Amino acid sequence: MDRAFQRTKIISDHLLQSNSPHIISANACLSYSPPELTEVSHFDIKEMRKLLDGHNLEDRDWLYNLVIQSKLFNPRQVGEKVFVSPDYNQTMEQQREMTMKRIAYLFERGVFQGWLTGKGIEAALRKIAQAEVIEMFDHSLSVKMGVHFSLWGGAIKFLGTKRHHDKWLKDTENYVVKGCFAMTELGHGSNVKGIETVTTYDSNTGEFVINTPCESAQKYWIGGAANHATHTVVFSQLEINGKNQGVHAFICQIRDADGKICHNIRIADCGHKIGLNGVDNGRIWFDNVRIPRENLLNSVADVSPDGEYLSAIKDPDQRFAAFMAPLTSGRVNIASSAVHISKIGLSIAIRYALSRRAFSITPNGPEILLLDYPSHQRRLLPLLAKTYAMSSAANHMKMIYVNRTPHSNKTIHVISSAFKATFTWHNQRTLQECREACGGQGLKTENHVGHLKSEFDVQSTFEGDNNVLDAADRNSFGFNINSVSKALLAEYVAAKKRNNTFKGLGLEHMNKPCPIISSQLTSSLLRSRQFQMDAFCLRERDLLSRFAAEVSQYQVKGQSKQYAFILDVLGLLRSLYALTRMEEDAAFLRYGYLSKENDAAVRKEVIQLCSEVRPHALGLVSSFGIPDAFLSPIAFNWIDANSWYAVHQ
Numbered sequence: 001m002d003r004a005f006q007r008t009k010i011i012s013d014h015l016l017q018s019n020s021p022h023i024i025s026a027n028a029c030l031s032y033s034p035p036e037l038t039e040v041s042h043f044d045i046k047e048m049r050k051l052l053d054g055h056n057l058e059d060r061d062w063l064y065n066l067v068i069q070s071k072l073f074n075p076r077q078v079g080e081k082v083f084v085s086p087d088y089n090q091t092m093e094q095q096r097e098m099t100m101k102r103i104a105y106l107f108e109r110g111v112f113q114g115w116l117t118g119k120g121i122e123a124a125l126r127k128i129a130q131a132e133v134i135e136m137f138d139h140s141l142s143v144k145m146g147v148h149f150s151l152w153g154g155a156i157k158f159l160g161t162k163r164h165h166d167k168w169l170k171d172t173e174n175y176v177v178k179g180c181f182a183m184t185e186l187g188h189g190s191n192v193k194g195i196e197t198v199t200t201y202d203s204n205t206g207e208f209v210i211n212t213p214c215e216s217a218q219k220y221w222i223g224g225a226a227n228h229a230t231h232t233v234v235f236s237q238l239e240i241n242g243k244n245q246g247v248h249a250f251i252c253q254i255r256d257a258d259g260k261i262c263h264n265i266r267i268a269d270c271g272h273k274i275g276l277n278g279v280d281n282g283r284i285w286f287d288n289v290r291i292p293r294e295n296l297l298n299s300v301a302d303v304s305p306d307g308e309y310l311s312a313i314k315d316p317d318q319r320f321a322a323f324m325a326p327l328t329s330g331r332v333n334i335a336s337s338a339v340h341i342s343k344i345g346l347s348i349a350i351r352y353a354l355s356r357r358a359f360s361i362t363p364n365g366p367e368i369l370l371l372d373y374p375s376h377q378r379r380l381l382p383l384l385a386k387t388y389a390m391s392s393a394a395n396h397m398k399m400i401y402v403n404r405t406p407h408s409n410k411t412i413h414v415i416s417s418a419f420k421a422t423f424t425w426h427n428q429r430t431l432q433e434c435r436e437a438c439g440g441q442g443l444k445t446e447n448h449v450g451h452l453k454s455e456f457d458v459q460s461t462f463e464g465d466n467n468v469l470d471a472a473d474r475n476s477f478g479f480n481i482n483s484v485s486k487a488l489l490a491e492y493v494a495a496k497k498r499n500n501t502f503k504g505l506g507l508e509h510m511n512k513p514c515p516i517i518s519s520q521l522t523s524s525l526l527r528s529r530q531f532q533m534d535a536f537c538l539r540e541r542d543l544l545s546r547f548a549a550e551v552s553q554y555q556v557k558g559q560s561k562q563y564a565f566i567l568d569v570l571g572l573l574r575s576l577y578a579l580t581r582m583e584e585d586a587a588f589l590r591y592g593y594l595s596k597e598n599d600a601a602v603r604k605e606v607i608q609l610c611s612e613v614r615p616h617a618l619g620l621v622s623s624f625g626i627p628d629a630f631l632s633p634i635a636f637n638w639i640d641a642n643s644w645y646a647v648h649q
């Protein structure tokens with residue numbers, strides 16, 4: 001009774017605004033004003049947003065509104081504002097069901113029109129922009145769609161020929177079939193070339209026979225397989241007349257239209273995960289499943305009706321590389337989505353830091369805004385600067401991708417690999433810093449940042465593990481940091497050997513004389529574009545020449561090429577990591593280019609720059625163009641949000 005009385009009293013006091021002691025009394029801490037009232041933007045936020053989003057702003061806004069308007073996207077009123085984000089407290093089954101309902105809603109409103117059948121650059125950019133908005137609402141939703149459109153649909157588009165396009169693309173776009181992508185096995189993830197599923201050809205019936213020969217060959221982690229997918233692209237070794245022709249891709253039905261699992265297919269669930277529980281990742285076994293000959297995706301290689309293996313690409317490694325093509329669009333999407341998620345984290349943490357106060361300098365004086373502490377600026381603002389840089393780099397990557405030609409494939413491969421690895425790592429680091437910068441509030445589910453960490457953690461692992469080594473024989477996913485290192489190193493060594501000029505992959509600066517860094521670094525020099533370019537170029541030149549020298553040293557010593565390569569790539573990997581993270585300037589400085597005094601000058605300048613960026617902080621995060629509903633209560637009015645919460649709970 002006492003509790004009930006107290007609660008009623010609090011509610012009535014709150015509603016009647018009386019001076020009762022039950023109401024939290026006003027104090028200095030509560031003299032809070034939202035950042036919008038105190039922070040003046042010194043530049044045109046709309047123009048900045050145009051620059052950052054780069055393309056399809058209207059399409060983005062249309063889709064943001066579709067999400068915000070629908071009850072399916074879990075809108076919650078907190079204080080004056082409405083926020084949308086999935087309910088992560090739902091069970092795994094409920095989250096999966098919600099993902100499907102949201103897809104149906106978006107489908108009915110025409111969001112996916114042209115995602116596979118649309119032609120030209122405009123259709124491609126529209127799809128990318130819409131995918132970016134969707135993943136800002138929920139990673140499960142975007143992964144579920146990504147598997148269906150980019151992996152299953154992309155495999156049919158890139159690995160299939162006209163007969164596959166005619167039969168499957170429209171049905172995929174219309175969700176008549178639900179596709180998944182079965183490449184990874186329990187025993188082989190990064191090492192795709194080592195997968196053990198085997199497909200043979202029966203010329204008597206004109207069918208392929210797909211088989212899972214052992215437990216480690218079960219397909220594992222297959223998004224969509226556990227509950228919903230009706231079809232899959234299966235990656236398998238192809239054996240023709242006893243000869244292994246390497247990994248090939250086949251279309252195979254796994255469920256009928258009523259969701260019943262097909263004959264000779266077994267499916268199990270991968271279970272609950274640390275995030276992404278709205279995606280039904282599953283395991284698949286194929287017990288000598290028969291499929292028509294036409295189901296081989298045959299743009300790279302084919303088998304004639306009487307069982308002859310045919311391929312214009314004679315080199316098995318090149319054939320294998322061609323089969324990995326559908327993963328490129330996935331890497332482009334992952335890289336750009338990582339930047340958008342960093343933007344959400346930074347928007348929330350920086351807005352909070354512009355309203356939350358802690359400690360006063362004078363006794364009983366006003367407390368200081370978090371963002372006015374140099375240490376807080378040093379934690380968040382360089383990450384903001386990096387996110388800006390990555391945002392424009394991602395736009396550059398998307399433009400190269402949508403304008404691709406056979407000639408630019410290598411560049412796209414290297415750039416998307418490098419960006420996928422560096423941007424997803426940057427995102428994880430940014431989210432962790434933002435979570436901590438929000439203190440305890442960062443741990444509340446409704447404040448979003450903490451959850452984003454576990455939802456997006458997988459980005460460093462799937463579609464090519466960020467770290468994984470790409471062995472010299474290219475037998476892995478191997479797309480990321482290692483393959484970037486490899487491509488750069490190969491280009492460097494080839495040009496040096498033939499005494500050629502450097503062409504492509506951004507190495508042209510090496511044709512010019514080596515930049516010289518001044519022994520006295522002044523503020524204006526450190527801020528000049530020329531100095532920053534020189535520093536980047538010097539680092540790249542230094543890393544490549546040192547590692548190229550090490551490679552030749554290993555070869556001279558007679559060690560196996562493979563071993564030398566692994567050692568070098570490990571070193572290269574580590575150094576590239578440093579190269580792509582400009583903040584770790586100390587690593588560069590230690591190479592002896594700059595004096596200790598200069599090292600101190602750089603640090604001093606960074607702190608000074610942070611304080612100069614600080615007045616623009618609200619404008620800089622507002623320019624991300626993210627609707628308020630996609631952020632969280634602490635980004636706006638954390639006191640009201642929490643008082644309201646206490647009263648209404």
Ligand SMILES: Cc1cc2nc3c(=O)[nH]c(=O)nc-3n(C[C@H](O)[C@H](O)[C@H](O)COP(=O)(O)OP(=O)(O)OC[C@H]3O[C@@H](n4cnc5c(N)ncnc54)[C@H](O)[C@@H]3O)c2cc1C
Pocket residue numbers: 147181182183184187188189190191220221222223273276281458461462463464465466467468469477
């Ligand atoms: C949520 C989720 C969804 C997924 N969805 C799909 C899907 O729809 N379809 C699909 O086919 N796959 C999917 N995958 C699988 C994903 O692509 C693989 O998990 C990924 O390729 C890594 O493989 P692995 O898990 O076997 O790790 P491993 O390859 O075993 O790697 C484990 C660790 O060892 C390191 N390592 C590996 N090889 C080397 C080496 N040579 N040198 C040094 N270090 C090395 C890696 O960097 C990593 O840190 C999904 C995975 C997850 C988690």
